[in-house]
Amino acid sequence: MPGRLLAFVRAGPSSSSTKIDIKAHDPPLLPPYSIHPPPPQRSQERTKMDHLKRHTLTGRHYSEKKSPKIDPKRPAKMDMEVESPPLVFYNQPQSSTGALFSGQLKVQVTDPTVTFEMFEMRLLATVTTKKPVSHNCPDCTTQTTEIYKWEFLKAPTLLKNGDHSFPFSYLLPGHLPATTHGSLASLDYHLAAVATSSTGENITYQRSINIKRAVMPGNDKHSIRVFPPTDLTAHVTLPPVIHPIGDFGMGMRLSGLNTKTKDALTRWRLRKMSWRIEENQKFVSPACPKHAQKVGGEGKGVLHDEMRIIAHEEVKSGWKTDFEEGNADVEFKAALNTALKPLCDVESPNGLSITHNLVIEMVVAEEWAPLKKPNQATPTGAARVLRMQFNIVLTERSGLGVSWDEEQPPMYEDVPASPPTYTQMEDFNIEELDNEVDRLHL
Ligand SMILES: [Zn+2]
Structure with a gap:
């Protein structure tokens, strides 16, 4: 983040403003x-x-x-x-x-x-x-x-x-x-x-x-997170971009659930999972020459930021746990709250920035079993919260849109040599078809 922080004007968990030297930015775009x-x-x-x-x-x-x-x-x-x-x-x-x-x-x-x-x-x-x-x-x-x-x-x-x-x-x-x-x-x-x-x-x-x-989708994103001191590892699959309207799938495999010692087995059981999408807005409010002194001189401004949650859900079941392999697999659909009018990602040199984070939290509880009787597991009372955060791009749907420079007439090599043939088509009598339908209904 370029810019020198001068003084805190106001601070809060979801909203804050900071006096900032906007001279340190690139020359303003606008x-x-x-x-x-x-x-x-x-x-x-x-x-x-x-x-x-x-x-x-x-x-x-x-x-x-x-x-x-x-x-x-x-x-x-x-x-x-x-x-x-x-x-x-x-x-x-x-x-x-x-x-x-x-x-x-x-x-x-x-x-x-x-x-x-x-x-x-x-x-x-x-x-x-x-x-x-x-x-x-x-x-x-x-x-x-x-x-x-x-x-x-x-x-x-x-x-x-x-x-x-x-x-x-x-x-x-x-x-x-x-x-x-x-x-x-x-x-x-x-x-x-x-x-x-x-x-x-x-x-x-x-x-x-x-x-x-509209940022073009591209391939899914795969991320890995580890949670030391446990052996737990999360492999997360996310869409490359998400959109203000419509749902999207996310997938996660939590592996390393089991830890074997000489005669006992401890394992983590996934108890609860929740996710949310946070929208972060930032803007450097500029001062006009008349009011520049309020922020400590010309070319300076006040940095404001605000965070809100535009989608969240608690997933209480629906994942598959395989203790043989030591994995838990979760797949879920997510959609943004359209009533909140989610904003698309923006990064402007004039100080306006909008970004999004996906936050996933899981609660895992520890269980213990003797190695001879692995099915007789009892909770030990220990539990952990696993927290992950991913940057996610919110953008308009590209639809069938084609950029102006990619629009070009078909090339000769794109045109097939001869028209397609119709050898698999059969003539039929429409009355016969109706009779057939009537017979089936009887
Ligand atoms: Zn002014």
């Missing part, structure tokens, strides 16, 4: 950009709905009651058609090739003509802190970064009444963190287009875009 944050999505939707109402309920004074502010008439309107598929970054930030984003910005000129002096669109990333350094300070709460800018016009341009399309495309770099809505911070992306007419009017358009990340 440098602050002085543009006002977009209105929250809900109010955007409402604006859109009011807009629709105005169209459908013209002359009824219905929408005017709800929103007395009437937009001044603009010489043009803007809309967007996104042509690229949903934005998914495949694989980890270090190896992802990103996602192609393309579409058309539609300008509908309602006046006979309009001259655009300037027409551009920005792709912006907004990080919103839930725990700002200074409460109620918008600059501490929100940082906006320009990811890309399209300049649609090189010189003032006259557009005639009617529809005009401005195509755009961009290869979103795969190292960008995915859209994330955590309890410490949110990361959102949106497009902001603005056209300025020669008469000084601004025609604007905003749209939020959702970026997901």
